[in-house]
Amino acid sequence: MSASLAPLPSGVRLAQLPPLALYVHMPWCVRKCPYCDFNSHQTKGDLPERTYVDTLVTDLELALPDVWGRRVHSVFFGGGTPSLFSAASIETLVSAFRARLPLAADCEITLEANPGTFETEKFRGYREAGVNRLSIGIQSFNPKHLKALGRIHDDGEARRAIDIARGSFDNVNLDLMYALPEQTPDEARADVEAALAAGTTHLSFYHLTLEPNTFFYRRPPSLPDEDAAAAMQDAIGEKLAEYGYIHYETSAWAKTGRECRHNLNYWRFGDYLGIGAGAHSKLSFPDRIERSMRCKDPRNYLERAARGEPVQERKEIGRADLVFEFMMNTLRLPGGFPVSLFFERTGLQISAAERPLAEAEARGLVVRDHERIRPTALGQSFLNDLLQLFLPRAERA
């Protein structure tokens, strides 16, 4: 892997840099789930915990010149299964981040945890290490569906995990999925009710998708049809609204003030530095915006780092891609974005997106005035069709 820049600069000029977040990827899991396309690998033998922690710190140190002096507003330990790491390792990492970067006083620090991989002591340790938000991968409360999803936990462990989490954290997210193999709308409703009964501050409900490179893609299970999935989606939204959760992103609901700051930063096209195997970064500079990706394979990442070789590839985002990427993030928010944000984040005038915006408006997918642009209910339901309009011409379907 070599550091290289795209030959054609976008010519952007940014008056100010966006807020900055730090993402830390932990790429191992007890077992690979048959639907999962994330950069996660079944542990074989011992986790190289110590080496990985040291490599993450070196990775951050080498990236410091790109983010010099910038305050970090959120940190997210994602996976994979970060809760496979000990509280002592997380403590080492949080301290290393604090020593090298100015973390905001109210920095949100989230850690993803899987039921079946932690106990009370470990959770307390995460809290003491500085983690102040926990995201638990529940997926479903129905033992039949958990089994079909190949999860290592059952419904009892799911509930126990939430109880333990709430003992140490007051800011907890649960990840659930719907449109599961053989799932009925009534079963999806029962999952929402169980999630609501857990009383957490944040809920994410993802439509199960068949991703290439997964077992489910190769051997598709029997999934609910489009109408049944749409009925589930409506039932989930209605129930969560009834209980006072705000639907602030396609798949995310939160109690007021408990929206995930880290994810909101992505959706507002903010900057993020990603460290660890396969982590992505998007970083702005006064005259350009760059994307980079670290080596995906954890062993390769560790070996390259040990030899002192570059672990990332970087490239500048061109003008057409900037328009698409900005829209791909901000139009996921039911509230859309203030028109001024487009210029702030991309350095481009909104006229650069006029043609697709006019078409989206004519098709009833967005509404806009001179202050704000947001997706309509139709645009939210057909988000992919809406985003297609912003694809650089050569890439349109």
Ligand SMILES: C[S@@+](CC[C@H](N)C(=O)[O-])C[C@H]1O[C@@H](n2cnc3c(N)ncnc32)[C@H](O)[C@@H]1O
């Ligand atoms: C990066 S995963 C990590 C969370 C954690 N390892 C776990 O699975 O419990 C984050 C979430 O993405 C969701 N997810 C993963 N694969 C998905 C798929 N194919 N379709 C929809 N959601 C998916 C799951 O809800 C999962 O909790």
Ligand code: SF4
């Ligand atoms: S535990 Fe999470 S990250 Fe790991 S394979 Fe399953 S869904 Fe993917």
